[in-house]
Amino acid sequence: MEWFEAPEYWLSRLVLQRAVAALYLVAFVSAALQFRALLGERGLTPVPDFLRRVPFRASPSLFHRHYSDRFFAAVAWSGAALSAAVLLGAADRVPLAVAMLMWALLWVLYLSIVNVGQTWYAFGWESLLLEAGFLVVFLGNADVAPPMLVLLLLRWLLFRLEFGAGLIKWRGDPCWRNLTCLDYHHETQPMPGPLSWFFHHLPKPVHRVEVAANHLTQLVVPFLLFFPQPVASAAGLAVIATQLWLVASGNFAWLNWLTVVLALAAVDSSPVAGTREYGQVPPWYVAAVIGVTVLVLVLSWWPVRNLLTRRQQMNRSFNPLHLVNTYGAFGSVTRLRHEVVIEGTDEERTTESTRWREYGFRGKPGDLRRLPRQYAPYHLRLDWLLWFAALSPSYAAPWFTRLLHRLLENDPDTLRLLRTNPFPDHPPAQVRALLYRYRFTTWRELRSTGAWWDRELVGPYGQPVSRPPADASGTPGTPDTP
Incomplete structure (x- = not known):
């Protein structure tokens, strides 16, 4: 033998x-x-x-x-x-x-x-x-x-x-x-x-x-x-x-x-x-x-x-048992970094002076002064999918609106995936998503500001969602799940 x-x-x-x-x-x-x-x-x-x-x-x-x-x-x-x-x-x-x-x-x-x-x-x-x-x-x-x-x-x-x-x-x-x-x-x-x-x-x-x-x-x-x-x-x-x-x-x-x-x-x-x-x-x-x-x-x-083949596919399984697959990654590289930033407010009606508070995620960039953390080999699935969502809303179409509704409910299971919840005592009245362009700061910017990131607002990412008005007893409404 x-x-x-x-x-x-x-x-x-x-x-x-x-x-x-x-x-x-x-x-x-x-x-x-x-x-x-x-x-x-x-x-x-x-x-x-x-x-x-x-x-x-x-x-x-x-x-x-x-x-x-x-x-x-x-x-x-x-x-x-x-x-x-x-x-x-x-x-x-x-x-x-x-x-x-x-x-x-x-x-x-x-x-x-x-x-x-x-x-x-x-x-x-x-x-x-x-x-x-x-x-x-x-x-x-x-x-x-x-x-x-x-x-x-x-x-x-x-x-x-x-x-x-x-x-x-x-x-x-x-x-x-x-x-x-x-x-x-x-x-x-x-x-x-x-x-x-x-x-x-x-x-x-x-x-x-x-x-x-x-x-x-x-x-x-x-x-x-x-x-x-x-x-x-x-x-x-x-x-x-x-x-x-x-x-x-x-x-x-x-x-x-x-x-x-x-x-x-x-x-x-x-x-x-x-x-x-x-x-x-x-x-x-x-x-x-x-x-x-x-x-x-x-x-x-x-x-x-x-x-x-010249039309090579990457990361594909050819059978439902995931045996003998094909692999590959980063056939294309993005030149600009975009991030979906989710914010909430407890104001029923918003104006230009409305205070929006940002949700913090564990792995993806958010707070400009926060150094990125090491999580691998642990897999932060929501953070990863939000990176794809920033590339194109179609990636997030099946679940993104539902995510916003879960934040309107202060859903504990969803909040456990996040690093910070700006509304620990009561749910927000409205939640919105914005798209930002992020870039690493330079050495000079880091020394002067202490920030690892700089960001510039691109625009809104979809429509805000809001909690239905309170009923006659004063109980806040529950947002419908799409």
Whole structure:
């Protein structure tokens, strides 16, 4: 079985599996803490409405059998508990078959959430976590040596992720080819981090080097992942170094962290950790690994065809199980940053002197003096979708008006997604949204004002919404939900 076993990767497998479990934990906790406002029975895009429109075969999920907010919470917290157990090593203390069932259950639980998550889960890293999680089911535990076939499948996933992202950039915005995209990207990316201001102000020649290094890492290095050692290890380490640079420069949920984890499948850990002896490999396990290898090869037809076409799509799943997907990001880079700012007032009738108070969000820019925070790998879904909403109102059409109505109600689930509520004692009478252009301040402006951002009003973002007048008893009306 020398062709099947790769004991020299035992430490890489150990770290890879524990890291995937940690990212599952983050994903399940994120779902548990945010779903009521976004997807719950009174959410912005309720799951029950989605389930009435979409059949099981198009979006397999446990919630097709039953949905309630309590059941969703049970699924999310059960996934978090199981993820934590695996992170602490539970899957290495049970028989191989039980360990595989544990990993498979994590995959089923998270697939059930993603497949009813609608626009809030329409991110490439959701499919990436599901595809990686599915492959980890077959990576074994402490009872068997790491199977080389699964390590190669993980490298193939990393190849598609990196090469697809490189191609979408090279074929897309001309600024990637003339090496100028990072003159804008650090400032206009969806959710800047605490170092993004400093990255933006790096000298322009450094930005050119950044883009060139990105092209090298995404268009050349992925091929080296399949070379003999130590070339494959060097390629994996190059991917890791590049991804850690991206972690430092912004917030992309668990995309960069999971890419780092996948790169471990190419790193031979034997020079620092040696190898281990394992017992005989069960025939049924060999058959399962061969079976999943054949499945991935067959399903690879669609993403490979997508990579080779000039009309390449990014972040698409070709099947409802999110297996063997195509990836890519930032084929185009925005030059200007726009932000939707939501304000409220407790005045029934507004005038030019009306005092509007601004709602604060956790991750997206708002307060000019507030340094962007580091949230990744945690995923602030509403903040991300508001970045898309600023690009075009059509992104937010299904849920934005409902969000404003929830703020008019001081809905506690919605307010928990925000950083500050300017109306803690009573709901506002009116809520409105404005569109601003944001830019990073210069070094001189930062020293003189203490502000990281400067902004300029573009105009209103839709129509204000107001609470219906009080009834005869003096009880405020409840806004209708669109």
